[in-house]
Amino acid sequence: MTSSFNNRLRQIILLVFVILLAILLLKELYVFLPGFLGTMTLFILLRESYYNLTIRKNWNKTGTALLYILLSLLVIVVPLYFTFQLLSEKVATLLSNPVELMKDARMVGQKIYDITGIQLLTDENLVNLQKKGASIIPSLLNSSASIISNIAILFFLLYFFLKSGKEIEHAVGKFIPLKPENVDWLGKETKNIIKSTAIYIPVLAITQGIVATIGYWIFGVKDFGLWGFMTGVFSMVPIVGTAVIWLPLTAYLYTIGQQGHAIGLLLYSALLVVNIDYVIRLTLLRKFINVHPLVTVFGVIIGIGLFGFWGVIFGPLLISYFIILVKIYMNEFGTVAQHFENTGNH
Numbered sequence: 001m002t003s004s005f006n007n008r009l010r011q012i013i014l015l016v017f018v019i020l021l022a023i024l025l026l027k028e029l030y031v032f033l034p035g036f037l038g039t040m041t042l043f044i045l046l047r048e049s050y051y052n053l054t055i056r057k058n059w060n061k062t063g064t065a066l067l068y069i070l071l072s073l074l075v076i077v078v079p080l081y082f083t084f085q086l087l088s089e090k091v092a093t094l095l096s097n098p099v100e101l102m103k104d105a106r107m108v109g110q111k112i113y114d115i116t117g118i119q120l121l122t123d124e125n126l127v128n129l130q131k132k133g134a135s136i137i138p139s140l141l142n143s144s145a146s147i148i149s150n151i152a153i154l155f156f157l158l159y160f161f162l163k164s165g166k167e168i169e170h171a172v173g174k175f176i177p178l179k180p181e182n183v184d185w186l187g188k189e190t191k192n193i194i195k196s197t198a199i200y201i202p203v204l205a206i207t208q209g210i211v212a213t214i215g216y217w218i219f220g221v222k223d224f225g226l227w228g229f230m231t232g233v234f235s236m237v238p239i240v241g242t243a244v245i246w247l248p249l250t251a252y253l254y255t256i257g258q259q260g261h262a263i264g265l266l267l268y269s270a271l272l273v274v275n276i277d278y279v280i281r282l283t284l285l286r287k288f289i290n291v292h293p294l295v296t297v298f299g300v301i302i303g304i305g306l307f308g309f310w311g312v313i314f315g316p317l318l319i320s321y322f323i324i325l326v327k328i329y330m331n332e333f334g335t336v337a338q339h340f341e342n343t344g345n346h
Contacts, residue, residue: 031149035157036154037314038151039161041194043158043161044190045195046068050064050068050162051166061162064162065159065162068158069155072155076151080147086226086229182331185328186321186324193316193320197312197316197317203280204280205235206232208235208242208276210228212246212269214228215268215269215272215273216249216265219261219262219265221249221253231245231273239297239301241274243269249265250262250266295320298319299315299317299318300315301315
């Protein structure tokens with residue numbers, strides 16, 4: 001009896017130390033979480049083709065892993081580089097002429113006040129906006145160091161995940177305290193959701209960005225390329241989405257006397273840009289995997305707050321995990337709970 005109690009006590013103490021150490025490690029390494037999530041995403045997207053080349057066709061594992069990393073670098077880093085170049089140059093150009101920018105802002109604010117009676121853009125608000133705008137470039141430079149370090153972590157881990165993928169999957173499967181069929185179910189759900197969101201959300205952003213850019217060019221929006229790019233980025237934001245960009249642009253065109261262009265852009269955006277979002281998110285995405293739209297919307301809201309950019313993918317995965325784990329619990333323990341309940345009744 002005493003020996004059993006001592007063993008339980010030792011077990012509890014050891015678990016407490018393990019949990020505390022895990023919390024400490026997570027706290028210190030949290031800054032690299034985006035890199036780890038990016039590794040998981042790329043690994044799940046690439047694993048099947050990598051296994052096909054290295055196991056079935058006997059390609060060299062190291063050389064194939066390096067080839068995949070090089071191709072992934074081209075796909076990820078090159079667009080990021082041009083994105084930073086575009087944003088930094090355009091923002092610097094806008095901020096280089098603050099007088100003209102403030103003049104346009106006051107004009108828009110006055111027009112909104114004339115129509116609605118609501119003073120959204122006061123002089124104090126405009127000064128605060130100017131100060132925040134001036135801090136955009138330094139903040140971009142500061143965040144670039146974090147982005148570069150996370151990209152380095154992403155590809156460093158991806159190399160080992162690809163080379164030792166089977167061993168990692170086997171080890172993870174052993175640590176999950178579920179029946180083998182439920183572990184397989186969890187793995188398939190993870191693969192399907194990550195593939196669906198990692199492929200279709202970028203397709204949505206690119207498609208909406210291109211369509212919006214064409215509309216901005218047709219209706220005479222200055223810097224239509226920049227605003228089209230920003231529209232594509234904001235397509236990933238739930239609920240408000242692309243309207244964050246095209247509604248203010250419509251209002252601006254209206255205030256500067258281009259009412260025809262403003263009405264045209266409003267109709268174009270509402271009929272084409274928004275409906276493309278609806279079709280891709282609710283039709284093509286659901287054909288690829290049966291994910292309820294509410295899981296996607298609320299998952300992105302939760303995920304962006306937790307994981308930043310990668311929350312677009314892992315937010316919906318969290319909600320899906322919750323639903324799956326409830327079903328697994330009922331599958332694993334439902335009969336046991338029912339047995340005890342029936343025993344208690346007797």
